[in-house]
Amino acid sequence: MPTLNIIGAGKLGKTLGHLWQQQGIFQVQSLCNRTAQSARAAAQFIGAGAACDSIEAMADADCWLIASGDGQIADIAAKLASRFAGQADTIVFHCSGALASETLAACKPAAIASAHPVHSFADPRASLQTLAGSSVALEGDQPAVELLRGAFSALGCETLTIAPEHKSLYHAGSVFACNYLTALMDLSLRTFAAAGIDQQQALQLLKPIVLQTAENNMRLGPEKSLTGPIARGDVETVSAQLDALQKTDPQLAQCYRQLGLACVELARRGALPEEAAVRLTELLSEPTR
Ligand SMILES: NC(=O)c1ccc[n+]([C@@H]2O[C@H](COP(=O)([O-])OP(=O)(O)OC[C@H]3O[C@@H](n4cnc5c(N)ncnc54)[C@H](OP(=O)(O)O)[C@@H]3O)[C@@H](O)[C@H]2O)c1
Missing domain, CATH: 3.40.50.720 (NAD(P)-binding Rossmann-like Domain)
Structure with missing residues (x-):
């Protein structure tokens, strides 16, 4: 040995x-x-x-x-x-x-x-x-x-x-899915806390949907797994959430904007009509509201 x-x-x-x-x-x-x-x-x-x-x-x-x-x-x-x-x-x-x-x-x-x-x-x-x-x-x-x-x-x-020259990109791919998922959980918990829901209750509430979303992504891929207001082109809901986040914590609003723009690109590859995609992109690209 x-x-x-x-x-x-x-x-x-x-x-x-x-x-x-x-x-x-x-x-x-x-x-x-x-x-x-x-x-x-x-x-x-x-x-x-x-x-x-x-x-x-x-x-x-x-x-x-x-x-x-x-x-x-x-x-x-x-x-x-x-x-x-x-x-x-x-x-x-x-x-x-x-x-x-x-x-x-x-x-x-x-x-x-x-x-x-x-x-x-x-x-x-x-x-x-x-x-x-x-x-x-x-x-x-x-x-x-x-x-x-x-x-x-x-x-x-x-x-x-x-290949050695691909290691940085390869590792960044893992960072997105693993480390950033943890950061996303923290953003989610901070937002729930602002709505008066404590961490224990929020984790209980999130567990089935987070696990199910991960499972859907593994099985169906991101395009078919995306649900929610951006996938539906629901501009008013996104606008109201952005206002509420901005009033609560500008950092949460900033993260929501950046990730929202990535969601719009993803939804565009699915069924999101182009007109809604353009309106959502404009809304999420506004520096502050
Ligand atoms: N953690 C993960 O999930 C993970 C996943 C994949 C790859 N990796 C890779 O695995 C490696 C280790 O990560 P880790 O998370 O296991 O780190 P870690 O828990 O912080 O352990 C690092 C160890 O290195 C020792 N150390 C630091 N400087 C040293 C030195 N100059 N001489 C001798 N020992 C020294 C530390 O000693 P003390 O205990 O005395 O401080 C500690 O035991 C990294 O290259 C990381 O990228 C980690």
Whole structure:
């Protein structure tokens, strides 16, 4: 079984470490976080691995995962570089969606790769159960990509390859659907709060419609899933909502306008008559009302 060292055993690193260790894909060996206390907690979560208080104290390994924040990956790779002189068999990878494997170039001649799971590791214990079925986008040197394809497939993940020059756009696609969905939920809850409906009640009210909308989008695609005043061309309703939002919180009104314009474009591809689309575009493009 190949050995795996993890620098940055945080939410993602410790989840992958646990799953690979448990399923006999990698033997987790050395762990290094910013603090030794955090590395010890990660070792406990993984159920294996020696917590080290510096990168220099880590043992050699077949495979290295750098799962720090994106901003630290290049510096950590530069720190590691001298260990890999003449070691083309070693594999070094990161899991950033935004960065290409080239961020690890300092580690050459080791084989370098990036492997981005399209999954939210917000709750690592839950991710142990839910990671299977997620997709992982791979890119980098062939031997590293092939090893990681096997390692993620063994966890029940689907794998795809992505060109390095497309990583920023690819990642922005995930940000829209995952991170911005969370921001949309917050906008929705703030609007309900202004209408006197508290968060608990609002979440209860939203759960079926949000889940159903997600399900409709997966099954039918966005054009056929869009309902509501913009899809119907109901200009008066949109105007009244915009007025109410502007009086309550201009930031909510601004977000409503921007997303409303995206909805108009979407509805235009469906059944929205052009005249209504033009009136809605004018209304939503007014800077303030
Ligand atoms: N979270 C997600 O849902 C998700 C999804 C896909 C991809 N990713 C990618 O996975 C990577 C990790 O994200 P994450 O959410 O797991 O981050 P995280 O929970 O913040 O964990 C980052 C870990 O890196 C450690 N660290 C930071 N700087 C370090 C340094 N200089 N030396 C050693 N360790 C250092 C931190 O140590 P301390 O604990 O001591 O602070 C922490 O344990 C990122 O590249 C991210 O883009 C994340």
